[in-house]
Structures are given as C-alpha cells and as structure tokens.
Amino acid sequence: xxxxxxxxxxxxxxxxxxxxxxxxxxxxxxxxxxxxxxxxxxxxxxxxxxxxxxxxxxxxxxxxxxxxxxxxxxxxxxxxxxxxxxxxxxxxxxxxxxxxxxxxxxxxxxxxxxxxxxxxxxxxxxxxxxxxxxxxxxxxxxxxxxxxxxxxxxxxxxxxxxxx
Numbered sequence: 001x002x003x004x005x006x007x008x009x010x011x012x013x014x015x016x017x018x019x020x021x022x023x024x025x026x027x028x029x030x031x032x033x034x035x036x037x038x039x040x041x042x043x044x045x046x047x048x049x050x051x052x053x054x055x056x057x058x059x060x061x062x063x064x065x066x067x068x069x070x071x072x073x074x075x076x077x078x079x080x081x082x083x084x085x086x087x088x089x090x091x092x093x094x095x096x097x098x099x100x101x102x103x104x105x106x107x108x109x110x111x112x113x114x115x116x117x118x119x120x121x122x123x124x125x126x127x128x129x130x131x132x133x134x135x136x137x138x139x140x141x142x143x144x145x146x147x148x149x150x151x152x153x154x155x156x157x158x159x160x161x162x163x164x
Contacts, residue, residue, distance in 0.1 A: 010160065013074045016067035017157070032140045040125070044120045047115060048115060068098050090160035091160075093154065097150070118131050
C-alpha cells in the first residue's frame, strides 16, 4: 500500500468512523442500560441533559459529523476513480459511513427532540415509564444499527485502501 493522498484520506476517514462507532457502541452497550436502571423520571431527565450537551458540544459534533463528511469525501474520490483498484470497497465503506449520519438525522434526532419536549416533572410515574420505554427501546435499536454501520465503514474503507 502506498501513501497516496487517497490512502491518507481513507485512513483518516476510517479512524474517524471507528471513533464514531466507539461513541455509539458505548451508548448501545451500557449508557442506555445504566440510564434505564435509574428509573424513568431520572432516565428522561439525564438523557435530556445528555442531548443538550451533545447538541452544544463542538468537539463532539466535529468528531461525529466529521466522520460522515470524511466518508462522503471518500465516496466522491471512489466514484471519480472508479476504475482504480479498491474503489468498489471504498465506495461501499463511504456509503456505510454516511448511512450512520442518515440514521441519526432520520431516527435518533427526532426521538431526542420528542424526549426533549417531555416535561418529566409533569408526568405521572406510569406516563414517564411509557415515555421512557418507547424512547429507550426505539432509540437503542436505531443506535445499534448506526453503530454497526460505523464499524463496517472503516473495515470496507481499509480493504479498499489495501488495493491502492
């Protein structure tokens, strides 16, 4: 493997996607379960705080969204150089890298927005439990999917880079 500009871009994109996968993996494997153990009112309050911090945290947003932007750049390079060895792998990795951001925007963000509109202080325990369980189960399922896309993306990109 040489160190062409394409290989450098792919390597950085793969690292960024792997880092994003790690962030999502942590939520899928223990953060959400930990919140669930605190009870619905506490879980809703804590997750609302996490969402507020995530939306205002520039380093997090740059790291997470930057991975998708870098994956898109890899996809453009793969299309422009489609006849080059490994371009199919690069394009597939780029698609998976961007897919995680699409899932985030289409599914996780609307769920977060709904939860942010819930006032835990105004809910009965039964209503809070219903709100939390609906959020928890759906959000976590989509988080598993985007975690998988962010794990597959760098693997495919690095396979493609191997042929460059």
